[in-house]
Amino acid sequence: MKPSYTRIKDYLIEQIEQGAFAPGDRIPAENTLAKEFGVSRMTANKAIRDLVHQGMLMRRTGSGTYVVELKAESSLFEIKNIADEIRARGGVHSSDVNRLEEVRALGDVAIFLGVQTGSRVFYSEIVHRENGVKIQLERRHVNPRLAPDYLEQDFESQTPNAILVARYPVTDVEHSVEAVHPSPQEAALLDISEREACLKVIRRSWSGELLISYTQLLHPGSRYKLNARFHTGSL
Amino acid sequence: MKPSYTRIKDYLIEQIEQGAFAPGDRIPAENTLAKEFGVSRMTANKAIRDLVHQGMLMRRTGSGTYVVELKAESSLFEIKNIADEIRARGGVHSSDVNRLEEVRALGDVAIFLGVQTGSRVFYSEIVHRENGVKIQLERRHVNPRLAPDYLEQDFESQTPNAILVARYPVTDVEHSVEAVHPSPQEAALLDISEREACLKVIRRSWSGELLISYTQLLHPGSRYKLNARFHTGSL
DNA sequence: TAGTGGTCTAGACCACCCC
DNA sequence: GGGTGGTCTAGACCACTAA
Missing domain, CATH: 3.40.1410.10 (Chorismate lyase-like)
Known part of the structure; x- marks a missing residue:
């Protein structure tokens, strides 16, 4: 059985990739997500925390959680042509x-x-x-x-x-x-x-x-x- | 007031820096730390999670939490001084x-x-x-x-x-x-x-x-x- | 002031590892 | 089987932000 926070993660990732949540947008609050997915707030928190850690979201206390703006990071030293x-x-x-x-x-x-x-x-x-x-x-x-x-x-x-x-x-x-x-x-x-x-x-x-x-x-x-x-x- | 998980973090960092917990060593379990610091397990968990995220510790389910071995400088572009x-x-x-x-x-x-x-x-x-x-x-x-x-x-x-x-x-x-x-x-x-x-x-x-x-x-x-x-x- | 994230509790069940 | 981390709950209080 997949942990239930993955359902929230997958949902957020999908919305972001589809552009439903665009860079700079605020995503639903922890409480909202918890209610919608029928889990406790700590579980919604873990989903968000993971995506913040992954660099996809950023949080501002008192304000909300936002989709990160595209980083302009271009090619590295890799074999990209x-x-x-x-x-x-x-x-x-x-x-x-x-x-x-x-x-x-x-x-x-x-x-x-x-x-x-x-x-x-x-x-x-x-x-x-x-x-x-x-x-x-x-x-x-x-x-x-x-x-x-x-x-x-x-x-x-x-x-x-x-x-x-x-x-x-x-x-x-x-x-x-x-x-x-x-x-x-x-x-x-x-x-x-x-x-x-x-x-x-x-x-x-x-x-x-x-x-x-x-x-x-x-x-x-x-x-x-x-x-x-x-x-x-x-x- | 500093969050109480920082007390545990600081303690762990100190022990690691002093060599009391050497690379490869197992550190005390979440439950142990929680009891010793008089906090709930989730709080001890957050302290450990942060240090794992920072690359200082690593966890193995069912086994324990270990001090990470220092990676000698990779010969890349790296942090060699x-x-x-x-x-x-x-x-x-x-x-x-x-x-x-x-x-x-x-x-x-x-x-x-x-x-x-x-x-x-x-x-x-x-x-x-x-x-x-x-x-x-x-x-x-x-x-x-x-x-x-x-x-x-x-x-x-x-x-x-x-x-x-x-x-x-x-x-x-x-x-x-x-x-x-x-x-x-x-x-x-x-x-x-x-x-x-x-x-x-x-x-x-x-x-x-x-x-x-x-x-x-x-x-x-x-x-x-x-x-x-x-x-x-x-x- | 209402909403949001930051932190925290005191329990719980599970899968996994090691003995 | 006993210990460990992984996950989860249903609450709670707080500091901060924004309206």
Whole structure:
């Protein structure tokens, strides 16, 4: 038998998801809910308390219990691709494929991709725009064994990330983040000054033991901010 | 008049901090605590529930309530303090306490700390050095209710982070990262040019639902890089 | 002043864990 | 079987908010 507070929780969640209780709205009082569901006030209290704890509701003594306003928390460090991230913010994503070819892995790239220096790897270079504004230069090296047809994909309609993630479940990601100034080439690609501070993110992703890709992301400092939130506790 | 469940909470926190209840230990049962403190079981329950929610205790139905094992820092983006980070690299950490005072929370600070605009909060401003080189300007606002003696700590021997983490298990962290140029004041504090790209990290940390601190970290781009690795899969 | 959440009581029954 | 937490009741008093 399910605890009876779950009936109240489920009801509230449903109303909120359907929009019957919109963000900022006040929900029925503890006493009201208790009466309607035929339980004691402490039981209604537990249902509400759980949802407050979950971040869905907030309470004000003497005033009422309210549906929390949407938190604008955008993408974290997770494997979300930039197109989704932009759409989630309500923006329009577009991109230009600048280069798409097979290259020889040299230096850092070979080391980080874990292949022999000089071996052939796939390379894509794409500029991503949010509402027409260039916000990311993505340069990606892909292990060709894992995605033999990588170069034949349609990158105008899908991002490289989406293509790879669809095929290989990403189990590990490593990031390094630093502030740099762009090279003249990079500045030109992003239409910014060489003087502008940029956020450079280097990402390596694995599927199990396999290193899938090595990616450099360059963002104009004035146009982009990274967000990440972690929950590490036991609740 | 303080609610009576706080007496039980305070007692438990004290015992845990003093080591009387060590990680992994079972604490007295709800009934026992209720009897000893002369309250009803529901009241003892609320005290325990709060500490579970805060991540300090964990419960097992039918077995008991246990002190949570301290999770050593996950190697993520986490709560590692910069002194440990530097030492882990084999470097020598030192720091200068630049400011240490009570200030009024204004604007962003009040919003992000979740306190009333104009209310008093603790503020510390510290420059951290690795092998003598300045690599981080740390500006931290602390919720005074959570650490009333914050300003009396010895920040030359401990970092603010270490002090706070020792007291409150951090369950949630939120970061935002961007590339910026330093203000003239910031440049002076870090001995860098105003032209240098800097990594600006804003971090908020929670213990359960309590917002502990709001911290701004500024790093010279040429001297610092952030690293993070996540394991996300089931593989 | 009426309504709301915050706290509290003194019981109760149950499922679960461990002995 | 005895102890533990999970849930639940039917009341209660209080501080705070809003009208």
